Every structure is written in structure tokens, then in C-alpha cells.
Amino acid sequence: MQPRTDAGRRWSALMVLILPVLIISMDATILGFAVPSLSETLGPTSSQLLWIVDIYSFVLAGLLVTMGALGDRIGRRKLLMFGAAGFSVASVLAAFSTSPEMLIASRAMLGVAGATLMPSTLSLIRNVFLDERERQTAIAVWAAAFAVGSALGPIVGGFLLEHFWWGSVFLVGVPVTATLLLVAPRLVPESRDPKPGAFDVTSAALSLVTMLPIVYAIKIFAEHGLSTVVVTAAVIGAVAGFVFVRRQQRISDPMVDVSLFAVPRFRMAVSGNLIAAFGFAGSLFFVTQYLQLVVGMSPLRAGLQLLPAAVSSVTFTMLAPVVARRFGSFTVIAAGLTMGGIGFAMLTQITAEGSVALTTAAVIVLNAGLGASMTVALDGILAAIPAERAGAGASVSETAIELGFALGTAVLGSIAAAVYRGGFVAIDGVPSEAIEASRDTLGAAIGVADDLGGDAGAALRDAADTAFVDGFHAAALTASIALVIVALWALRTRRQDSVVVEPASLSVESVR
Template identity: 50%
Template sequence: MSLTSRRKNLRPEHHERRWAALAVLMLPVMLIAVDNTVLSFALPPISSDLEPTGTQLLWIVDIYSLVLAGLLVPMGSLGDRIGRRRLLLIGSTGFTVISIAAAFAPSAAWLIAARAAMGLFGSVLMPATLSLIRNIFVNPQERRRAIAIWASGFSGGAALGPIVGGFLLEHFTWGSVFLLAVPMLVPLLVFAPMLVPESKDPKPNRIDIPSIVLVMATMTPLVYGIKTVASDGLRVDVVACLIVAVIAGIWFVRRQLGRPDPMLDVRLFTNPAFSGAVSANLLSVFSLVGFLYFVSQHLQLISGMTPMQAGFVLIPGLAATIIAGLTVVPLVRRFKPSHVVAGGLTLNAIGFAIMTFAGPAGSDLGLILAFVILGAGIGSAETISNDLILSAVPAHKAGAASAISETAYESGAVLGTAVLGSILNAAYSANVSVPSDVPAAARSTAQETLGGATEVASHLGGPAGAQLLESARSAFDSGVALTSGIGVVLMIFAAVMALRTLRDAES
């Protein structure tokens, strides 16, 4: 056999076990998606056990996605250099070990640190999966099908999170939700070396440490500033953080424009279809994570459901996300992609509107309806926007476009909790009324979060406990109505933006 023939036989399109390889690569994708939703259901028991402040509670949720979003692009570049499969195995090993450490965290600070480390190894996992899929499936039709399955893994993981998480939280401690990484990643470590071929970029960009620092210097103070201004107002440190974020962001863009081999090709954003699709992707995830942040707490702490019951209540909405994502693609053959994406974002607005006007204080049936509509909108908008992100750039820039798409996903997860969660916490603290005879330490706990107030009320008992619980629930629901109203306005704005920026896009 000639050397040319041997090379041909080693090409990815001749990889006979490519679909088995895809099944293995779906494991980390689903795990990352599960982690984005399952933690919301663990917040009440975490609040009870670790007694975090309101800000710490937000950081427990946010730090993971914050680190993940900041490092996706540089880790994608690192995979190009050292090997994508190798990086995938490194990330899987690290994520498994740190998840075990998070499961047994003795304090809120420990859990925040563990979540940050999980974000680091998660950023190693995600770019490697999509890059490997694109390398394994060279046939365009097969590749589109594989990428569609990859994208549906996010929705599938989101649907799996509440069910598995609810079961675990009903029978075990909150730490069990982090141990999900073990059964999902150990098979990857066993089968990936056998099924997934290694791939590298023959001419990879150099690792640019200053650019990595600038990405983190942009996102970290930005999210901190958003959190703090919502709860404590526009303080001096908040203004300083926002100034640092703006300066670092501008510096990052200028550095990328001035380099012959930029870590992130920011010129891609000059394409309206590309930037519009990225924005739609980010805002879709923003709406999902922001909605889940307060709905999961409402179902458990106000409606009195167990974690597993709350998970089952959300199944219809999460199923709507998967179904919409898998069935919306044929619509772009009959309708413009801009109309499909804008329609999905409009459904998001309707879902938030139901929460605003019907209110979480109404029946849980209204909440389920709101989430079904929201889920259908998210599935539609996110699926088509991801497709547009890849099709809006030349083929040789598809890798960079994929990294940006994943960064938008995680940035939306960060901002969904940071913006809507911070506003909700601020509205709750402003409206909750704590009985005057409650000790100072307990008073502070009750004013921070609904979970804290529920815990204090259970210790108080009697009329004082009942009064505190009623006030806390009312304050929480009023905050949900406010944040849902903001969600309506934001989603309508996003729909209009999609119509304008994506009008010339072709899927």
C-alpha cells in the first residue's frame, strides 16, 4: 500500500466508528449542560447547609460560567496546538477530581473555589468536543447532522438536570449533584482513546497569555459590577470595576486587531449576521438561566415541592426546548432565518410576560405554561443562531466561530443569573419585613435570600415565623414579577435586533 493510500485510510471521513465517537463526545456536552441547570435545584439545601450570603449564592452559580466563558477561546487555541483529544482527556480528569472536591465542600468559600476550578476544566472540555466532531465528520451532510446532535445535547442535558438532580436531592445531600461527573466522564476517559482520533492544527496560533488575562480582566469585574450595583447601588468600587472592564475590553480588541495571528478574530463581528446571531444565542441562554434561577426556588420554597417534584414540573418546558431545537431547522427553508430567530425571541418575551402579569403567586400551571413557551422560544432561537454563526463566516474561520458561539452560551449563563438574579435579590431585600424581635444575625440572614428567611422562620416558629415566611414569599414573588418585566423588554429588543441584523443571512 502506498503512503498516499495509507494517509487516505487514516483520514477522518474513513473513521468507521465515527458515530460511536460522537456518542462518547456527547458525554461532556451533556454534563456541562446538566451542571448549568442542576445547581439551581440545589440552591435551597446549599443555602440551608452552608449559609452563604446573597452575593456568595450568586457567585456559587456564576463563577463556573464566568471562568468557563473567559477561557473557552484560549483553551480552543491550546487544543489546536497540543492535540484536541489530549486536551479533552486532561479536562475530563480535572473536572472529575474537582467535582468530587465540590461535593464535600465544608463552606461557601470552598464551594466557590471548587466551582471556579470546574469552570477551568470545563473550558478545556467544550472547544475540544466541537473541534473533534468537525474533524471526524468531513462529509458536510453528516457533519451538519452531528453538530445538530451536539447542539441538542445542551438541551438534553438541561432536561436531564432537574430530573436526575431532583432525584439525588430527594435521597442524598446536595453534594451528590456534583458527583454526576464521575459516571459521565469515567466512560469518556475509557473509550475516547479507542474511538476518538487525535487532531491538531498544522499551523496553530501561538498561545497569547496577555490576551487571556485581558479576557478575564474584562469579564470578571463586569459581572461583579452588575451584581453589586443591583444590590448595593452605584458605589465607588462598582464604578472602578466597570471602568477596568471597559479598558480591558478595548485593550483586548486593539491587541487582536494588531496581531497577525489573533487569539480571537474580532473582525468577524463586523459581519452583521454573525454578530446578530451571537447576540441572539447569548440572550436565549440568558433568558433560560435567569428564568430557572427564580423558578426553581419558587417551586421548592413557596410551592413546597421536593426537588424531584420541581424537576418534573419543568419537564414540559425543557422538552419543548429539545423538540423546538430539532424541528425548527426545516422552517428556514420556508421562512427567513431572521424571522425564525425573532419568532423564538418573541416567544421568550411571551413566557416572561405570563410570569409578569399572571405572577408566580398564581397557580403552578401558569408557571408551567410560561416555561413551555419560553422553552420553545429558546430552542428555536438558539438552534438557528448557532447555525448562522457557523454559516456567516468562511470555512477556514469555522473553528473561531465555534469558540465564539460557545463563549456566547456561557456568557449568557453568567449574565442571566448576574442581572436577573441580582435584581431579584435587591427587590427581595427591599420588600421583606423581618419581625423586630429577630436577633441581628438571623435578621441579616432572612434579609439576604428566600432560603435564609425560610430557615430563620422554621427556627422561630409560631406567629413570628409565619409572619416572616409570608413576608419573604411575597417579597420574592414581587421581585420575580419585576425581573420578568425586564425580561419582556429585553427579549422584545432582541427580537427587533434579530430582524435587522439577520435580514440578509442565509442558513
């Protein structure tokens, strides 16, 4: 147990450590609102626009494991400081970009900096809060900050875009990262692995070659369907991943202790984390489009509409550790994922005429459940890693989250896109060229409908809204089924234990 006199310093450190979480979660949701404005100003091609949006997650996912291991060696606070400084510089460069190429490069820099921030915050929490209950509460606050940032992104982005230029959305994080640089040395203690091995450059390269092609394959598949490029990238990533795992099993000081994945409870915690992120990303991707493009809300209004969902997420995130101590971690994970499945099932009932109340209620239920399950799963992952290897352990959880976000948008987006494209047939009074031009996205269809005007434009708009909602239904049903399946897995894992499993009982010793 930690000395009571240190409590104030520990919680002050936590307040500092949630600052980068707020910024990164806001950055994940704020850019989508700026795309129309920056497209008009910079004039990127469709391919360049894809890279502007996706390069951040590509680089972030590829470097998480490497940066987590690096922080274990050079010091997690030091890495956090480097990341905060880099994030500030990259944000300014992105805000004042004068060409698509400059913005792509700036977003890649943001990805590098983001990869240092996320594992650093979680690994420092793991080392600052040694008491199990305090750590559970601290991680709940961390996860709540993530939910708050995701909710604030659309609101802040909508406000800025109504009053300033598109680059202003990138400057939001600069005051926060500057504050972090000032206060972190005073409030956050340094920590590192006391006996680090040599940094394994080969493993770092293999982790990068594993993640980048896989995330790239997911994104390209979502945009263009199955192709030789998709298969090639996926195969390269899978082969590199296989070699990475084999290397971790052979070397004396592995970057990731893959033996942990032999423990069913650890596998479940990682999978629960991934599927919760999958649900968060998928719901946000569709709901924001539905409220803005189908219902017709402004970005700011749509962000405010989702505020109750953020409140529910924060509330259940904070309650989750208390409930887990009473009923067991995997019971909470199962219940939370089931709530997420129910929320997605509710979304299958929305209509093209506008179901604002139903949409809001569905996202409230969904966010509450996924927030609770993600918090408990995060603690389960971190508790399984020795404190001296916390950076590598945190990178496992962050990689699961990032993969979940990528899969949520890509898999559900590709399902919805396929249904949307298939929903367009001949429409009386609408030229075939206009129909073809509307098949890509709902936003494109709205532009074509506005140009057509009159009855033809109205008919095209109605058809596009209906096709989008049909695609939304298919994606929501898929997500609901996936969440319920993983919830049943969590319940089965819970029943396999003879005693109630607390997060801290997931230990490395149980593997050996």
C-alpha cells in the same frame, strides 16, 4: 459532500461529543439544590458561599477564548481528553471537600476543565460534519443535549439529595467523563489548525483580564448593588477588552478574528445566542425558586414539573434547522426569541397563591422558542469560522452563552431583589427585626417566619411570597422586552438580505 460510508463514524463521534455537554449543563443547575445541605455541613460564610456558587462561571468565562485557541494548536481531541480527566479529578475533590476553601478551589478547577470541554466539542463538530445540513442537525443534537442536561440537573440533584450527602451531586459526572476518556480516542478524529501561529500569551492574558472583572462586576452588582468595587472591576475589564480587540486587529494570527463582528449577520448570530442564554438562565433561576419556596414542592418534584419544558426545548431544537432551511435562519431566530418573550410575559401573570399550570405552560413556550433560536444562532457562528480556526470560533459562541447565563441571573436577579426588598413594609404583629432579617432572600424570610410561628409567622410568610412574586413579575417583564427587541433586530437583519440567509452563508470571505 462527505462519503456516505463515513456516516456511522460521524454520528458515533457526535454521541461521544454530547457527553461533556450533558455534564456541564447538569452541573449548572444541580448545585443550587445542594446549597442548603452543604451550608449546614461546611458552615461557609455568606461571602464564601457566593464564591462556591460563582467561581466556576468566573474561571469558565475567563478561559473560554484561550482554551479554544489552544485546542486549535495542540489538537481539539487532546484538549478534550485533558479536560475530561481534569473534570473527573476536580469533581471528586469537590464531593469530598472538608472546608469551604477546599470546595472553592475544587470549583475553580472545574471551571478550568469546563473551559476546555465546551469549545472542544463544538469545534470538533465543526470539523467532523463538513456537510451543511449534517452540521445543522449535529448542532441541534448538541443543543438538545444541553437542554436535556439542564432538565435532568434538578431531577437527579433532587433524588441524590433525598438519599445521599450533598457531595454526591458532584460525582454524577465522573462515570460520564471516564466513559469519554475510554471511547473518544476510538471514535472522535483528531483535528487542529494545520498552520498554527505561535500561541499569543499576551492575548490570552488580556482575554482573562477582560472576562474575569466583567463577570465579577455583574455578580457583585447583583448581590450588593452599585459600588466602587463594581465600577472599578467593570472599568478594568472594559479597558482590557479594548486593548485585546486592538491587538487582534494588529497581529497577523489573531486569537479571535474580530473583523467578523463587522458583519451584521455575524453580530446578530452572536447576540441571538447571548440573549437566548440570558432567557434560559433567568427563567431557571426564578422558576425553580418559585416552585420550591412559594408553591412548596420538593427539589425532585420541581424538577419533574419542568420535564415537559425540557421536552419542548428538545423538540423545537431538533426542528429548528429544518425550518431554517425553508424560511431562513434569522426568521427562526426572530420567531424563537418572540416565543421566549411571550413565555416571560405569561410569567408576569403568576400569583403568590400558586400558578403551577400557568408556570409550566409559560416555561414550555419559553424553552421551545429559546432552544430553536440558540441552535440556529450557534450554527451561524460556527459556519462563519474557517474549519482550521474552529476552536477560536467555538469559543466565541461559548463566551456568548456564558455571558448570557451570567447576565440572565445577575441582571434579572438584581431587578427582582430590588423589588423584593422594597416590598417589605411594617407588618402588624411582626417585629421590625424579623422584617429586616427577611429582606435578603425569600429563603431567609421563610426561616424567620418558621421561627416566629403563629399569626405573625403566617403574615410574614405571605408578605415574603407576595414580594418575591412582585420581583419575579418585574424581572420577567424586563426579559420579555429584551427578547422582543433582539427579535426585531433579527427580523431587520433578515430583511436586509436580498436572499434567504442560511447559516453557512456567514463566511469569512464576506468580511474581506
